[in-house]
Structures are given as structure tokens and as C-alpha cells.
Amino acid sequence: MTSSPQAEPIVSNEPGSFPWGVLTKRHPQLIETVRRQLPYPPATQEALDSLLRTLDRAVPPLEPGACDHQKWQDWSAPYLGMRWVDAPFLWAESYFYRLLLCATDYFESGPWSGVDPFAPQKNAELETPELSRDLGALDRLVEAPGEVGLSAALSAALWGNRADLGFRISDPSAQERQQVEDLVADDSSLVPPLLDSRPAGQVHLIADNAGRELVADLVLIDRLLVTGRAAEVTLHLKPYPYYVSDATTQDLLMVLRRMHAAGGAADDIATRLAANIRDGQLRVQTHGFWCSPLTFHDLPGDLTAELASARLVIIKGDLNYRRLVGDAHWAPTTAFTDLTSYFPAPLLALRTLKSDVAVGVNSERLARLESSAPGWRTDGTHAVIHARP
Numbered sequence: 001m002t003s004s005p006q007a008e009p010i011v012s013n014e015p016g017s018f019p020w021g022v023l024t025k026r027h028p029q030l031i032e033t034v035r036r037q038l039p040y041p042p043a044t045q046e047a048l049d050s051l052l053r054t055l056d057r058a059v060p061p062l063e064p065g066a067c068d069h070q071k072w073q074d075w076s077a078p079y080l081g082m083r084w085v086d087a088p089f090l091w092a093e094s095y096f097y098r099l100l101l102c103a104t105d106y107f108e109s110g111p112w113s114g115v116d117p118f119a120p121q122k123n124a125e126l127e128t129p130e131l132s133r134d135l136g137a138l139d140r141l142v143e144a145p146g147e148v149g150l151s152a153a154l155s156a157a158l159w160g161n162r163a164d165l166g167f168r169i170s171d172p173s174a175q176e177r178q179q180v181e182d183l184v185a186d187d188s189s190l191v192p193p194l195l196d197s198r199p200a201g202q203v204h205l206i207a208d209n210a211g212r213e214l215v216a217d218l219v220l221i222d223r224l225l226v227t228g229r230a231a232e233v234t235l236h237l238k239p240y241p242y243y244v245s246d247a248t249t250q251d252l253l254m255v256l257r258r259m260h261a262a263g264g265a266a267d268d269i270a271t272r273l274a275a276n277i278r279d280g281q282l283r284v285q286t287h288g289f290w291c292s293p294l295t296f297h298d299l300p301g302d303l304t305a306e307l308a309s310a311r312l313v314i315i316k317g318d319l320n321y322r323r324l325v326g327d328a329h330w331a332p333t334t335a336f337t338d339l340t341s342y343f344p345a346p347l348l349a350l351r352t353l354k355s356d357v358a359v360g361v362n363s364e365r366l367a368r369l370e371s372s373a374p375g376w377r378t379d380g381t382h383a384v385i386h387a388r389p
């Protein structure tokens with residue numbers, strides 16, 4: 001009998017460690033940013049201040065009557081009352097974002113209902129020169145022939161994951177650091193054979209960030225549909241704001257609008273995708289699970305059934321990757337395929353590394369990384385393409 005690999009969950013109580021920095025520095029900064037960027041009334045400012053105060057105290061319960069209170073009560077019961085940094089990192093981050101939405105009355109009826117506290121940051125990104133440059137470059141990408149075009153679209157979707165606003169809050173220089181094109185692991189050669197068995201099948205893309213990353217994801221989706229490599233695509237978005245820049249339906253609409261406004265190939269792609277949404281070839285879905293503090297080992301039955309029929313599930317970003325393999329101190333040489341054998345469909349993970357989890361790295365590469373690039377796991381310069389047929 002073979003046993004599944006095991007590892008200790010990542011917690012944040014080691015001063016100076018990456019997760020410690022997220023919980024003790026980034027989260028307070030984020031509360032400040034939200035408070036500054038939107039003109040919240042006094043009661044909301046007080047709720048945000050109160051959340052800020054709890055961050056170096058005990059983890060508080062969700063208010064009774066809050067949306068999904070019972071679910072969060074179940075997920076949170078083991079950790080309420082302990083220090084934030086002693087709880088599993090994955091759970092603590094997720095719960096922080098849930099409390100932030102509570103503090104800003106996101107789920108309450110009233111004037112602030114459904115107002116995205118991260119909208120100013122997301123909107124600003126849509127006006128950056130970097131995004132304009134990405135949109136302008138699409139004119140060349142659409143002309144690239146089959147394999148070259150697919151590979152360029154995959155690469156753009158991979159590196160688009162660097163554009164993550166939460167990450168930039170605590171590390172503003174992250175975008176200036178050079179990306180390392182030599183991937184830490186690269187299974188991209190497995191992708192064409194996975195897609196090309198006939199007839200074309202269903203592809204699902206579990207999205208990560210809005211803005212630049214979502215533009216790249218939409219270009220990849222368009223490419224798959226236009227070239228007949230996917231018969232239909234399902235795009236999974238977050239049902240509500242999460243981890244600062246995670247993409248919601250509202251963000252999708254903003255991005256499509258920005259692409260239309262750019263003209264050229266960007267406009268053509270947005271026009272095709274809007275038509276695909278109208279005719280059902282591109283389905284946009286949200287599910288509460290994507291904003292839960294759980295790993296994909298706990299995918300609910302409806303999502304498992306849906307993903308099981310996919311030809312390929314594309315999983316974007318760092319957080320989804322942590323949820324896929326488990327947010328634990330794996331030995332980096334642990335096989336990606338072993339950790340993901342439970343997943344109900346063939347999968348492709350596109351991730352730039354922005355947290356400590358690392359798997360599927362061969363031992364020579366690992367030795368080189370450890371000696372020459374000590375920040376490789378967390379500084380956003382390195383990336384992996386992992387596939388499991």
C-alpha cells in the first residue's frame with residue numbers, strides 16, 4: 001500500500017518568515033489603504049480600526065447573522081481565540097479577507113452593499129502604461145501560428161500572474177525585479193497532446209487576479225476557442241472580492257470594457273468573448289468554495305462533478321496552487337503528480353511563486369536555486385508550469 005505524502009501545515013509564527021510578514025505587516029497596511037481610498041462613514045472606519053486592533057490579539061468570531069455565518073463558524077472553530085500567527089496561514093489569510101468585507105458592510109443591505117473595497121486599486125491598474133503595453137502587444141500575438149500562438153498565450157497567462165496587487169502592497173519593487181524565464185519546472189510540452197484529442201473538449205480556467213492577469217487569461221481562452229482546441233470554456237471567478245485583486249464578474253466586465261477601448265486585436269478578442277458568453281460557449285461561473293479557507297481536497301460535490309468531465313482544468317496563480325497541493329512544508333522535490341492525484345481532471349497549473357510552497361522541483365535545480373537565488377520561493381521572479389495528465 002502506498003501512503004500519501006504528508007507535511008506540516010504552514011503557520012506564520014516565525015518572526016521574519018514570509019507568512020509572518022503577510023499577517024503582521026501586509027494586512028495592517030491593507031486596512032490602511034482601504035480606509036484611505038474610500039470615503040467610508042465613521043461606523044465603518046471604526047469597524048476597520050477594530051479589525052486592525054484584533055490583528056495582534058486573538059482571532060475574533062464572525063458576527064452572528066453575518067452571511068455564511070454557520071459555514072465560517074465550522075471552518076473557524078479550531079482557531080478562534082488563538083493568535084492569528086499560530087493558525088494555519090491559508091486559513092488566517094482567508095478569514096482576514098472575510099472580516100474585512102464584514103467591516104465594510106459588503107454583505108449588508110444598505111449603501112455599501114456590494115461595494116468592492118479594493119475597486120480603487122483594481123481600477124487604477126486598468127489605466128497603467130503596463131496594461132496599455134500588454135493590450136498593444138496583442139496585435140502581434142493574434143497573428144502567431146498555432147503552436148507558437150498557444151505557447152505565447154500560455155506564457156502571457158503565466159507571467160500575468162505577477163500582476164497581483166496584494167503582493168505589491170508590501171513589496172512595491174516586486175514589479176521591477178526581472179522575471180526569470182528559465183522556469184523552475186516546465187511541463188508545457190504536455191499541453192498540446194492534452195488538448196488535441198478529438199473531438200475538442202471542455203476546458204475550465206480557475207482564475208486568479210483581475211486586471212492584467214485576467215486580460216492574459218482571456219487571451220488564452222480566446223486562443224483555445226478560435227483554434228478549436230476547446231469546444232467550450234468555463235471561467236471560474238470569485239463570487240465576491242478576495243485577496244485584493246482576485247477577479248469577480250464585475251472585474252471581468254471592466255476588463256472587457258478596457259479591451260474594447262484599446263481597439264485593435266484587444267477589441268476583437270473582447271468582442272468575440274462577449275459573443276461567446278452570449279451564446280454559451282464561454283460560461284462564467286462563481287462558487288462560494290473559491291473564497292473559502294479550504295484546499296481543493298475539499299472541493300464540494302457539485303464542483304467535483306463539473307470538473308470531472310473537463311479535458312483540462314487550468315489553475316491560475318499562487319493561492320490556487322497552495323490550495324491544490326496543500327499549504328504545507330513539502331520537500332520541494334515531492335512529485336507534483338503525487339500531490340495532485342486526487343484532483344478529478346487533467347490539470348495545468350500556471351503559477352509565479354509568491355509564497356513558501358514549492359513542489360515538483362528536481363534536485364539539481366533546487367540546489368542551484370538555493371545557492372544563487374535565495375528569494376526564489378517568494379519574490380515573484382520565478383514560475384512553474386506543472387501539468388498532470
Ligand SMILES: O=P(O)(O)OC[C@H]1O[C@](O)(CO)[C@@H](O)[C@@H]1O
Nearest residue numbers: 164167208317318319320354355
Ligand atoms: O494572486 P496570487 O498569485 O494567488 O497570489 C496571492 C499570494 O499572495 C500572498 O497573499 C502573499 O504573497 C500569498 O499568500 C498568496 O498565495
